[in-house]
Amino acid sequence: MPGLFRWSTFSRLLCLAITFSSAVLLYSSPGHAALTINGTRIIYDSHKRSVSVIISNPSKRPFAVQTWINTELDDTTTAVPFMPTPALFRLNAGKEQYVQINQWPHTLPNDRESVFYFNVQEIPQSKSSNTGVLNIAMRTRIKFFYRPTSIKNPADTHLKHLQWAVKKMDGHYYLEAHNPSPYFISFASLELRFNGQKESPTNPAMAAPFSRQLYRLSAFKPTADALVTFSSINDYGGVSPPLTAAITSAD
Template sequence: MKRLTVVVACLSLFWLIPGKTGIMANMTRVIYHQGDKERSVLLANTNKYPVIVQSWVDHGEADPQAKTPFVVLASIFHLPAQKIQAIRIVYNGDHLPDDRESVFWLNLYEIPPNLHQQALNQDNAKISLAMNTQLKLFYRPKELADFPVKLADKITFTLQQKDQEWVLICKNSSPFHISFSQIVFDS
């Protein structure tokens, strides 16, 4: 019952966020633990129109033909306006390093309906755009079960001058991938 309550709470959050977000996932990143059979991601169509969604995993190049050890099911589907659909990510078993995380990108390519005919029937011009949203997908080996509390101790920053520019070099000696939302320089 507790899991059902959490799922219902997460689903209700989809419609609380204002703006024109289009396809929205219930998470900002996917962590695929070694040994998992699959990972599910819920997608909500916040548009007022249906879309076709194509989903795949790549190395960040937004290429549906990229070779990775992950398959997304359903890879292409119709998502009606204001509806939710789950996709599943399945690992095919190809070898990945077991001493560090591997990072991939989950692509959610949203194709809107053809609005061309509607624009011709009206006196105002419209443009229809396809959108690609990318989420990081981390494959985490069993040896890295828990994210370390003192991860900041494994990160070092160095400021170096190259030609006429200053460059900030970040070295991460941990086996985890790290994303920064903000870096502030304090003088």
């Protein structure tokens, strides 16, 4: 099983890192890691046999590198139908490595996107003279979208079809985004304007296909002229032009 394979290689990688030093595993954004990935997200179109990712090491030291794909739960046991190859390798200073991602037989929905996460973990190579030195194992995690061929129109053409409302539940107001499209929508910005005030949810979660996503508000007061302004992240990591929409309802 893929999950069992990942746990086994992960254990061996940790053993390599702590032979002469202690290892600490930390999650990192791409900007804080030593290794770089040639993109901020991966799109796997279903008709393709595989997709490739380039991992580069612009630093002056070698790393042991592990790659794997998992779900939003970020566990090592849930099996996923994608396998990166190589899953474990050494990357010398100034070099790069192509990682090929292949799909296994699966029953993912064919009317909407599915989302997973591509992980790159870097562990500095230890030297025998570094006894007692703390080596930090950094991990970069980016979104991996599986896109069926039945989805024809570009994702950004569906932004204008988002429907917005404000709901009150358990004494708190929430901004609700209804996404009627087959795409995941990642917000680069999201701002609610009402009665001369503004409020922006912190790190707004993606709006999943054919679903409703809630964003908790703290300062909102019901008003008839409330507007929401938003932009999204496209397939290439760029940001779409901002759109403004009215709140269709407020409870």
